[in-house]
Amino acid sequence: MDLIKLTINDIPVEVPKGYTLLQAAEVAGVYLPTLCYHPNLSTYGGCRLCLVEVEGMRRLTTACTTPAGEGNVVKTNTPQIQRLRRNIVELILSEHPHACFTCERRDRCGPMDICLRNVAVTERCVTCPKNGRCEFKEVVNYIGFDESNLPYAYKGLRVETDGTFFDRDFNLCVLCGRCVRACQEIRGSGAIAFNFRGPEAVVGTAFNNPLGDVGCQYCGACVDVCPTGALTEHGNRFAGPVDSIATTVCPYCGVGCQLDLEIRNGKVSNVVAANGPANKGQACVKGKFGLAEVVHHPQRLTAPLVRRNGGFAEVTWTEALEYVADNLKKYGSEQVATIVSAKCTNEDNYVIQKLARAVLGSNNVDHCARLCDAPNLVGLTMSFGSGAMTNAIEEIGDASCIISMGSNTTAAHPVVWLQINRAVKKGAKLIVINPREIDLCQKADLWLQQHPGTDVALLMGMMRVIVDEGLADQEFINARCENYEAFLESLKNFDLDSVETMTGVAKADIVEAARAYATQKPSTFLSCSMTQSSHGTDNVLAVANLAMLTGNVGKPSTGVNVLRGQNNVQGACDMGGLPDVYTAYQSVAEPSVQKKFEEAWGVKLNPNVGLSLSEMMAAALEGNIKAMYLVGENPVLSDPDAKHVKEALEKLEFFVVQDIFLTETAELADVVLPAACFAEKDGTFTNTERRVQRVRKAVDPPGEAKDDWWIASEVAKRMGGKGFEYAGPEQIMEEITGLTPSYGGISYERLERETVQWPCPTPEHGGTRDLHVGTFVRGKGKFVPLEFKSPAETPDEEYPLLLTTERSRFHFHTSTMTGRVKGLKKLGSEEYVEINPADAEKLGIEDDGWVKVVSRRGEVKARAKSSMATPVGVVTMTFHFAACPTNTLTNTALDPVAKIPELKIASVKVEKLTDSG
């Protein structure tokens, strides 16, 4: 790295080439006042407070925009500079409340960091919602200001205290433009801009419409960067300085944003996005505004509950644990099933599966990853040898071509969208493949609207074009892949005409997409929920074929990147939360592995592969599974064919649920054990890009709630289990790393300093950003020949419409958590059936009218909403709300390989109702 030498206020510093003078000053430990500058935003050079004098330059220059030069002699506080700064500040203060700066009593009034009261009009610092944390005050204090020569005018703008998550008082705005740049450049929302000019200039929306009408995502990025009290979130208005901050990981989706939980009076008062490697100072509405309320929700479980006389009675931990242990002892190992949780930490999951395998004695261990991610695991393992996301999230922004398939990224993984946005801004080609017109389509260069369930045909069509036009990467294929000939054979049936008929996508568009992906390298492929179909594995295999065919694997900004739904699906899988493997996918059937774990755990282990989630439910229904231990999952809402799941769970003789709320599933349990939530425990999550990050305890759990690993260990000990005497999560992690090759180099001490992407076998190993570099995990990449199969259920006369399920931006999974956040509820409060206006008209359905959606398995009622986003012949619902269990309708036809149910597609009919019935 080239280093540049310069001096700042006579302090010599060396900085890398490309650093600005402002960054150099920071290195030298010299404070420069700034307002418009923010490290996560583009530089703007608008406030001119960071002026410095550089010897040899004719004029003063703004340090935030000027690159450091070799031999620069910089002065930051000459009398001339201070005078100019003072003028700037004086001008701002002529329309910014400043009574506290000029008050003669200010020295006697206290440290100016207390907040007096919550007032309607803020006319001085002590009544400002930001008091104690204001950057502008810091600047003013540095420059010194006790008397103003300019007349002061209060702007008198309406204070907007009716916001969903944050308030806006532009009387306090200093027009630094940070919020505008965050919203336009980073988030790509463009909800706000500068309006008017001169003295009237103000930050606002188009036509001053409410934020909700102008595409605001409620991400809170503007709030996080605002230096003043102009934008303040409800959680910390008038709250003064924070007591402490815990940096942890978001418990919602698989992106794994690092978040700073700000703690006041022993409670999480609000959340600020931290600078994690995946999120780079950003978050989304769920992480930013949907956490504090959940953690401290009055409905949190606070004591163990045991079913007595038809109701729940609170009992002590000793009673509850003994009751659980005594009952579980009654059953043979093949009669008990355990469901681990993609929401819990790695340490929790490890201990729970150890309980299942070492104490309960079977491999009947699974979790909800079946519902969305199993095909990825199976498919990608078949092709590449590893089921994990191949590349890192931050690389997506450097791709030249991005295909996003079946992923409603802006809603389901908003922070990944920021990377797509970054790439698109640099000129990357964005291709969206989705039957629905999702928001992403508006940003796309090309939108392929395939018929639902025809993904394989479309991808095969594209590959045929690539092969026919000689765009395949022969060198890569020859050197690194196998089974290519057989695959070529299978392409025969996918000539453009047939593919156009099968998929409904115009030939020209298929060709354009194929050419772009094959030639504009590096190309990356993103997907998530498209795998929820009865041939999900085929879809994934097709994507893997496409990536290999064009050499887009094992290089930066390429790969097959399957975005995980839940925060720790990856970790739950890594920890052996699956019926056929121990940690790190070590097969239970492999004798050497069995021996290793038997030695470590000191027990005989069962070599038979256990039941998958869907098989468990079927077995419970048949009476073969009699007891179940379920942690942090809500299958009554999330599973396909909810009616049967409920029946199955009701049939269990003994059912234990461990969760933070009394979910719809927990209501069926015999024992409910109150768990600590993410903010109340230490541990690790592994995000979608295989990054292991530290979860840190911020507050104490409510009432008697305990860590999940503790509960499982106590049950195990009472059942005679050995090796469950853990002092804490760190000790559990030490046991994990000893048994898990890909986690071998991980330790809490290391995670204090950095995050690690596995595989990371040794402490010296730097972790692995990109998988399959040089050679595939399985050796050679394997092409898999594919044919087109139509969905298990296709529309017919009786059930003429296709139902697909969707995710909402504002809710997460079954909304066990998000449904308890007022603001999120307001934004997406009930289930809607989205239907194309043409179909709605045919059926005589009006907007907001009640309809009944009927499939072969059940029916639900909901309101209808016509929307062009849904194509003719298709209806869309989400699966977030208990009042309308969408999954009553969906199909349990299983993918033959991955055993994932077909959650995405079911045939239905829609009938108009006269009232809510």
Next chain:
Amino acid sequence: MDAKHLAGQLRPLLSRHRKDRASLVPMLQEVQDTFGYLPREAMMEIAFYLGIPASAVYGVATFYNQFRFTPLGRHPIKVCLGTACHMRGGQLVLEALERELEIKVGEVTEDGEYSLDRVACIGCCVMAPVVVVGDTIEPRLTPFKVEEVLVKLR
């Protein structure tokens, strides 16, 4: 103005411009020349055409004094706030008009009769403060005389 009619006039106008942010101001000017003001729907169309957020269009449009966001009234009223008029009470006249017409500067009355704007010096400083109603210059106005001026128009 009904949306269909507007869209019909707008489409050929927009298509004469390149889909480039640099076209924004010329487009806004042309829309204003055609309609006499910038209808909200037109700004939305422009945003859509250029693929930029509506807030960016509105931000730029409000930056320039040349654009108005309501149609001119049948009797456009312009209050001069040039230095001379300002010194002799132009602001008070403006406020009187706002009260009398029950609209704010830059707006138009509900019946479309009057619109109220402010202008910089129009060169009649000797008669300050002046107000221009349609083509007529009303000299030496005071808040009290405002009513008389309006009565003449009814």
